[in-house]
Amino acid sequence: MILLARLDDAKAARQQKPLISFNGATLRLGGKTIIENLDLTVRPGEFLCIVGASGCGKTTALRLAAGLYRPTGGAVTFDGQAMLEPRREVAIVFQDYGKALLPWRTAAGNISLALEASRIPARERPGRIAELLRKVGLPAHAEKYPAEMSGGMQQRLQIARCLAQEPTTLLMDEPFGALDAMTRQGLQDEVLSLTAATNTTVIFVTHDLDEAIYLGDRVVGLLPHPGRIGIELDVNLSRPRDQLATREHPEFLRLRRQLFDFIKATEH
Ligand SMILES: Nc1ncnc2c1ncn2[C@@H]1O[C@H](COP(=O)(O)OP(=O)(O)OP(=O)(O)O)[C@@H](O)[C@H]1O
Incomplete structure (x- = not known):
């Protein structure tokens, strides 16, 4: 019974419309083919x-x-539309958290940046910032600058900033x-x-x-x-x-x- 339910789940998942699709995506850069004919879907x-x-x-x-790149052949789509x-x-988290964060802004200030870009009114930002810092386990570090935080804390902060976009x-x-x-x-x-x-x-x-x-x-x-x-x-x-x-x-x-x-x- 359990096995049947799991097979049904797997079937349902496969039938779901993909969110991201690479359809024969090819990318040439500087005369070199970097990606060739990539077919991949993500549910x-x-x-x-x-x-x-x-x-x-x-x-x-x-x-x-x-x-960030447009394919030179084939297509990449998001929710059925070309991703141009x-x-x-769609938020991106990079390995290099040091470069992703603004060193002259505190943890709260870095998250605020994403909220400002999303046009969240100023009065709503402190509550949202506190909630995001709590979510990533940094509730007591709002006023710290990136340089005062460990690598793990800076990466948490980058993730919080991405989550602020509500991706x-x-x-x-x-x-x-x-x-x-x-x-x-x-x-x-x-x-x-x-x-x-x-x-x-x-x-x-x-x-x-x-x-x-x-x-x-x-x-x-x-x-x-x-x-x-x-x-x-x-x-x-x-x-x-x-x-x-x-x-x-x-x-x-x-x-x-x-x-x-x-x-x-x-x-x-
Ligand atoms: N802008 C560019 N112009 C020309 N070649 C590029 C460009 N960007 C990447 N490449 C080349 O494309 C290939 C793939 O690079 P990419 O960074 O995607 O690989 P990767 O699998 O992420 O590598 P790593 O695991 O080392 O990070 C490499 O040979 C790289 O030199």
Whole structure:
């Protein structure tokens, strides 16, 4: 009975209209094909992870999804419309939080910036800022400047600033790559619970195969030169995920081996 229900869920999910679609998307830059004929769809509320060897085009694919690049062939659509420029409902979290935050603004000031851009009236901003800082675990740090915060805290602040946009979609480019292992695991769980609570659609780029399986509903591995899909794996691990139990699950280990073999083969 339970198995049938799960199969029905999986079928329903597959039939859902995609939110983001790469339809034969190709991108040439400087005379070089960086991404070639990429076909990929992301369902509303899905958490999709992209992995691949360095230079295979992960960031470029994310920039196409963000509307920061226009494909030179094929199309990238968001909610059925060509993604030709950035949209407010699509927020991007970068690895380099140091560059993403304004050093002369406090934590509250950095979040306020996004609220100002969304034309939220001044009287509503303090309440929204306090709520966002609470959500990312920084309730007591509103008046701190980025330089007074640890790397993990700055990345939390960048996430809060993105959430201020009330995005339906988060594009995350190696957001935890520069953080230590413990901070990283804490932030993985926070991102999972924040995005699940708001049914946010996520494309998450990472070098870390374990991180991709731990977070994702699906993991896509890109092949390099030019970037294209080499492997696509559904992650059938129950949620909420657990840092110990999920990572020890036989299915986790099976997927990890499959991805590891894929990456190793692409390096030759
Ligand atoms: N503006 C550009 N002009 C020409 N080539 C570019 C440009 N941007 C990226 N590339 C090339 O495209 C390829 C893919 O780059 P991209 O940054 O998307 O890879 P990546 O998989 O994200 O790499 P990494 O894991 O190292 O961050 C690389 O060979 C890179 O040198």
